Amino acid sequence: MxxxxxxxxxxxxxxxxxxxxxxxxxxxxxxxxxxxxxxxxxxxxxxxxxxxxxxxxxxxRAMITLPPLNLTQTELEALHIGLAAVGAGDEAELADAARALSDKIDAVLPEDVGTPKARFGFATYPFAEAAQGFRHMPTFRKAIRARQKLRVKLDGEGMYHDIRPLHLDYWGRIWTCVVWDETAGDFATFRMDRISDLSPLPGLFVDEVGKRLKDFHALRE
CATH class of the missing domain: 1.10.10.10 (Winged helix-like DNA-binding domain superfamily/Winged helix DNA-binding domain)
Structure with a gap:
C-alpha cells in the first residue's frame, strides 16, 4: 500500500x-x-x-469554525478550494494575496496545546496532489444535482466504472465522492484526485432502495 x-x-x-x-x-x-x-x-x-x-x-475532531464566524462544511470547502487554487496559480500577485489571506485565517483558527502549526490553505506532502481533483468537482456537483450517471477511471486501474454520484465530501484536505458503483454493484468512495478520466453518460437515475445515500449511511452506522 x-x-x-x-x-x-x-x-x-x-x-x-x-x-x-x-x-x-x-x-x-x-x-x-x-x-x-x-x-x-x-x-x-x-x-x-x-x-x-x-x-x-x-x-x-472536526475543524469548521473561524471565530467569529461559524462555517458550514460546504463553506469551509469553498474557502479552501479558492485559496489552494489561487495560491497554486501563475498570477504571482494573486498567489501572494491568497497566501496572505491564508496566514490571516491561520491567526484566528482555534489552537490546542501540542498541535503543530499548519497552514490552512496549502497542504503539505502527501496531500499537495489533492488539488488535482478540483477539475472534476464542477462536473460531479452538476451530476449530483441532475442525477446524471458518470463514467470514471481511477489511476492505476485499467477498467472504467459506471457510477451514480451521490455525495461530495471534504475532510482533512482530501475530497472524496460517495457513489453507487453500477460496475461493481456496491457503494464506493473515490478520492477525487485519483480520477484520471471522467465523462457524463446519457442516462439519468432515480432513487432505488439500497442504492441511495441514506442507505450508504445506514450501512456505516
Whole structure:
C-alpha cells in the first residue's frame, strides 16, 4: 500500500470520532507501530485535526469554525478550494494575496496545546496532489444535482466504472465522492484526485432502495 493511500485510510478511520490505538491500526494496515506514530505526525503537520498521543490512542475532531464566524462544511470547502487554487496559480500577485489571506485565517483558527502549526490553505506532502481533483468537482456537483450517471477511471486501474454520484465530501484536505458503483454493484468512495478520466453518460437515475445515500449511511452506522 502506498503511503498516501495508508494515510487516507487512517483519516477515514479517525473521522468517526472514536479513539483508535496505534497497535490496532498498525495490525489492520500491516505496518509497524512506529510507522503509525510517524503517520500521525504527518497528518497533524498536513492540517488534519489529530488528537492523542503515543500510548493513549488517536482521534480527530472536526475543524469548521473561524471565530467569529461559524462555517458550514460546504463553506469551509469553498474557502479552501479558492485559496489552494489561487495560491497554486501563475498570477504571482494573486498567489501572494491568497497566501496572505491564508496566514490571516491561520491567526484566528482555534489552537490546542501540542498541535503543530499548519497552514490552512496549502497542504503539505502527501496531500499537495489533492488539488488535482478540483477539475472534476464542477462536473460531479452538476451530476449530483441532475442525477446524471458518470463514467470514471481511477489511476492505476485499467477498467472504467459506471457510477451514480451521490455525495461530495471534504475532510482533512482530501475530497472524496460517495457513489453507487453500477460496475461493481456496491457503494464506493473515490478520492477525487485519483480520477484520471471522467465523462457524463446519457442516462439519468432515480432513487432505488439500497442504492441511495441514506442507505450508504445506514450501512456505516
Amino acid at each position: 502506498k503511503r498516501a493511500d495508508r494515510l487516507y485510510a487512517l483519516m477515514q478511520r479517525l473521522k468517526d470520532g472514536r479513539l483508535h490505538t496505534a497497535e490496532a491500526m498498525a495490525q489492520d494496515l500491516g505496518v509497524s507501530i512506529r510507522t503509525i506514530y510517524r503517520d500521525m505526525e504527518t497528518l497533524a503537520a498536513s492540517g488534519v485535526p489529530v488528537e492523542g498521543a503515543r500510548g493513549s490512542g488517536y482521534t480527530a
